[in-house]
């Protein structure tokens with residue numbers, strides 16, 4: 228085939244250029260050298276990164292200085308199958324080599340197949356639909372716009388329900404709409420005014436919820452387990468009560484499963500056994516196995532038609548590569564019996580943690596785990612953990628969160644449990 232006619236790239240030295248040459252023309256830099264370059268070129272919103280990571284395989288990653296870590300955070304509940312999963316890697320690269328991006332003027336087989344697959348896995352009722360985005364906050368943003376359409380006339384001028392309810396401690400993302408749903412004052416205050424009408428009510432309090440819901444409420448947003456708030460599950464019965472109250476008032480019940488979905492709790496959805504049918508679900512983090520993708524699922528014909536043609540959109544969302552990555556991830560989770568692993572290893576990990584001296588409470592489900600310490604040393608535990616070769620996260624001063632790859636083994640878990648007492652001692656000594 229003629230390279231010029233097909234527009235394909237001529238075989239040249241370009242194709243033989245390793246990515247390392249693009250990022251590090253000066254020879255291999257140390258972690259410290261990279262971080263100096265980082266601080267002069269990257270915006271400071273994340274603070275100083277803890278390490279410069281260069282490679283991963285399964286549940287392990289390596290930094291620029293060659294040190295190995297057991298990744299118990301999984302890119303914050305993203306790397307469902309660990310790092311460099313051979314099947315996901317091959318599907319992504321073959322899709323990219325076939326067709327990478329087309330815009331939403333067009334569709335592609337992987338996009339359609341993924342939408343069908345997600346509706347099947349979530350037991351969505353007839354008439355349910357999917358909107359693809361690139362991240363969690365974008366999935367929530369779409370859900371926010373969906374909520375604004377609840378009860379509104381076609382042109383939006385009349386009948387709009389003005390209130391949206393979210394919970395204290397909620398985290399729904401960082402873009403303006405999602406931020407309006409997020410509770411944390413430090414995240415919100417610098418950016419006010421935020422989209423209006425959002426009311427935060429006390430966490431897990433059914434009476435407060437029932438008192439807050441009336442016919443002016445467009446939607447209630449709930450995380451089944453609040454991840455950023457330290458892995459805090461909704462109390463039993465809360466979702467059922469929320470479903471009853473929202474149905475009665477004509478408000479949408481929107482479940483944010485961005486962190487808890489896609490096998491994280493040992494089930495496809497954390498809310499799968501709650502005995503309720505929501506109006507919408509947001510997904511993202513684990514969905515692409517590390518590749519960025521988000522999704523809003525709308526349940527039933529009526530909710531699915533709230534956003535009309537032209538009322539929402541995205542350039543990248545649902546592109547062939549992202550949707551192929553998600554299809555590959557879902558297939559691997561199914562065919563490698565990953566959900567069973569999550570249940571077994573999650574139980575083992577929680578039981579082990581509860582027996583560690585200095586651990587006062589263990590929460591969570593499957594491989595989304597939070598545990599509290601008897602002192603405010605969580606940030607020091609993160610540092611001591613890294614020095615000992617473990618990646619963990621501290622969402623609060625005395626809370627540690629684990630959201631490892633869903634393929635974590637019992638052996639790997641055992642290594643961490645054995646190392647934890649010394650990590651806690653080091654952290655306390657460092658205070």
Ligand SMILES: *Cc1c(COP(=O)(O)O)cnc(C)c1O
Nearest residue numbers: 362363364398399400483485486
């Ligand atoms: C992480 C998260 C988000 C935001 O997702 P991003 O991909 O970071 O935008 C939204 N909701 C929940 C529950 C999350 O955990």
